[in-house]
Amino acid sequence: MKVYGDMVSGNCYKVALTCALLELEHEWIAMDILKGDARSEEFIAKNPNAKTPTLELTSGETLWESNAIINYLAESSDLMPTDAWTKAKVQQWQFFEQYSHEPFIAxxxxxxKYLGLPEDRKAEYESKQEGGHKALAIMEQQLQQTPYLVGDQLTTADISLYAYTHVAHEGGFDLSSYPAINTWMERIQQQEKYIGME
Incomplete structure (x- = not known):
């Protein structure tokens, strides 16, 4: 299978990390978003939304949206719970990531990081800080109670939220006041097959 992505992107890194943890063989197709790689006709035929990551199976079928991809890859593995309630809790955190975390921190x-904090985007940048810290505080509250977001087991919920949280400082977020998050990030980094973001 092929993964089209940019390893500096947290959303793409989720897929790379999932593949590494599960030792899934794949071909990584590096994409440069700023150069418009995702807007080519060839790529839009694979993903009409023109975004990475995109997974292409050997059958030619494609799947997009990072959390959908990692949940598909993790099915029948220890990263994906089998009971309906725990699986729903995983999805709860993934929706939280997309709506309450990523829009601010990412x-x-x-x-x-990408644009170099241009003057005409500075107000927007500063406006993201409050929402980002609100999301981090919610994560901190949960991680004070459980080692991982959905209990005692690493799941795709953790991968989803780890991706941008561990580089949140690149968006101006100081994580020093979130001890449970820091311990959780160290726990993930100690996974045997862990890979870092390039």
Whole structure:
């Protein structure tokens, strides 16, 4: 199978980390979003939304949206619970990541890291800080109670939220006041097959 992605992107890194933890053989197709790689006709035929990551199976079928991809890859593995309630809790955190975490932390990081914090985006960058810290506080509260977001077992919920949390400082977020998050990140980094973001 092929994964089209940019390893500096947290959403793409989720897929790379899942593949590494599960030792899934794949071909990584590096994409440069800023150069418009995702807007080519060839790529849009694979993903009409023109975004990475995109998974292409050997059958030619494609799947997009990072959390959908990692949940598909993790099916029948220890990263994906089998009972309906725990699986729903995984999805709860993944929806939280997309709606309450990523729009603040990932966007602030993009403005700072990718764009170099241009003057005309500075107000937008600063406006993301409050929402980002609210999301981090919710994670901190949960991780004070359980080692991982959905209990005692690493799941795709953790991968989803780890991706942008561990580089949140690149978006101006100081994580020093979130001890449970820091311990959780160390726990993930100690996984045997862990790989870092490039």
């Amino acid at each position: 966007v602030a990081r993009f403005i700072n």
